[in-house]
Amino acid sequence: MPEHAHHTALQSSALQPSALQPSAHLPTAALPASASRRGLSVVLPRTAEAMVWSGVDLPLERVAVPGVLLEPGDVLVEVELATVCGSDVHTALGRRPSAKPLVLGHEQVGRIVAVGEQAYAANGMPLRVGQRVVWSVIVSCGTCPRCRRGLPQKCLGLAKYGHERMRRGWDLSGGFATHVQVRAGTAIVVVDEQVPASVLAPASCATATVVAALGAASVLVPLAGATMLVTGAGMLGVTACAMATDAGALVVVSDPDEGRRQLALDFGAAAVADPGALCESATEITSVLAALQDAGAAEPTIALELSGARPAVQSAIDLIGVGGVVVLVGTVSPGEPVLLDPESIVRRMVTLRGVHNYTPGDLQQAVTYLSGAWHRHPFSALVGATFALERADAALSSAATGRHPRVGITPQPPATLG
Structure with missing residues (x-):
């Protein structure tokens, strides 16, 4: 089991209520937080959980994360739906080299439940609690030579959701979880409430x-x-x-x-x-x-x-x-x-x-396209069965069969998927 499992995960002490505004389904008292020079400590209304991959042929392990520390520019998102990409399957089967333990998943849609200082969407607008969003597979610095050349997906300090070793300070780093800590340097796009989650989740990769x-x-x-x-x-x-x-x-x-x-x-x-x-x-x-x-x-x-x-x-x-x-x-x-x-x-x-991965502008264009195209094309039918988070192993097995282009994973009751 990862050394930071269960109650050794980031947990702030003597937390005081703040001006943090939760979404409608999370009461204000449920999100105590305290600001410090390091960031904003947030204790979740219920302990977050992530399904952690530790190696080939090993079952995913359920790990509790009671709280997170949001640095400036970070946001905390509650996952609505994640989809299983082929690279998730390849990692689980050992077909691609990957650090471990890690939280798989980089295609997902969710709702912001906490916002660090100076957090902005890809279009430059401030982010706020309650917004429904998708986000890029990559975290980039924005200042290295590659980023300045318009290649943030090849940033010299690149980090990728669902591909990085789970570590203290970024426990919630993949979509196979109840929440994801979306770091500063990630392109975040606010999405339409009316578009089905099954249509939006693959925007972040495919x-x-x-x-x-x-x-x-x-x-x-x-x-x-x-x-x-x-x-x-x-x-x-x-x-x-x-x-x-x-x-x-x-x-x-x-x-x-x-x-x-x-x-x-x-x-x-x-x-x-x-x-x-x-x-x-x-x-x-x-x-x-x-x-x-x-x-x-x-x-x-x-x-x-x-x-x-x-x-x-x-x-x-x-x-x-x-x-x-x-x-x-x-x-x-x-x-x-x-x-x-x-x-x-x-x-x-x-x-x-x-072509490998994409830019923030590509993600914005993908969301814009899907918001109109899902009525013209059967995008919502591309996700086959949707599994509960604790059955993420079964979701990976189902995705490996290739019967459907995508398989879903959700910590939410199916009725909330829209």
């Missing part, structure tokens, strides 16, 4: 990453009128279908799973193909693209590779048309190299770009 990928492509090739190839029809793939189609692109999706191909059609794809299937001595995806061009469509000039599968990366590079751009997103783990023919790249004037 949706914002797709915004970043489409932005990287559209700098070189406008989306309107373009033929786009998307390899991989998971959460990112179907989101890309919807966003690109809404922007005027004709989207073709390649995925080996029949159910996912159907889902891509539901989200606006013009055509789908099985990358492993043959059609008259050519691959199915090649035949589909050729048929679309025969019908008057343009050759593919944008390709988003979202699966991380080596054959898919190779296919995206090989099939992109003249002047096209290939945006690589899915390859976040070491794998076999792909064949790159420099002459072909030069003669076709192809651009290769890599």
Whole structure:
């Protein structure tokens, strides 16, 4: 068990009531707090709990955190719903190196229950108790050379929710918990009360990453009128279908799973193909693209590779048309190299770009898009079963099957999810 488990977690002494304004469902007396030069100490109305991962094949351990110390710029958020990202599964299965113990989870939506001094949303507005929010997967300093270049997601002092070792002072560092301490340097976006939690939670990773990928492509090739190839029809793939189609692109999706191909059609794809299937001595995806061009469509000039599968990366590079751009997103783990023919790249004037995570502006754009698009596309259906927090192990197991793009975890009664 982590050394800071149970009642050894941060707990302030001789706490006095303050001007801290709780949300409507948390009475003022329930949030005693005291300010100090170090920050604002907050004792929770009920002890916060986090589900802690300590290693492969070990069950998640329930750890109590009675209080937190909010530094200037920090906020404390009560989690409404977290969704299980593929990277959470990869961590739990030991497929990616991770510090431990840690609190998994970096896709979530929640409500602010305490605010430190000088806490602001991504749009510059002051944050207040009671607001419903999502927040970025990363914490950045804002002043290092990379941050100044517009790459906060690669900050030299980077920290990431759901990826950092649980430690004293930042116990509530992931979404698989009742609360998350959202640190200064995190992009926070206030969200609409009417949008379902199941739609909003993935904004913090999947949706914002797709915004970043489409932005990287559209700098070189406008989306309107373009033929786009998307390899991989998971959460990112179907989101890309919807966003690109809404922007005027004709989207073709390649995925080996029949159910996912159907889902891509539901989200606006013009055509789908099985990358492993043959059609008259050519691959199915090649035949589909050729048929679309025969019908008057343009050759593919944008390709988003979202699966991380080596054959898919190779296919995206090989099939992109003249002047096209290939945006690589899915390859976040070491794998076999792909064949790159420099002459072909030069003669076709192809651009290769890599996208990893996103900027605060991307997150804001993701929330804005979802707030309008969830009526047009079945985003709320992408989250399968929702598990109670204490059943987070079962949620990870369910997510590992891949039956649904996302699985939910909530410390709240299901009726409150909206």
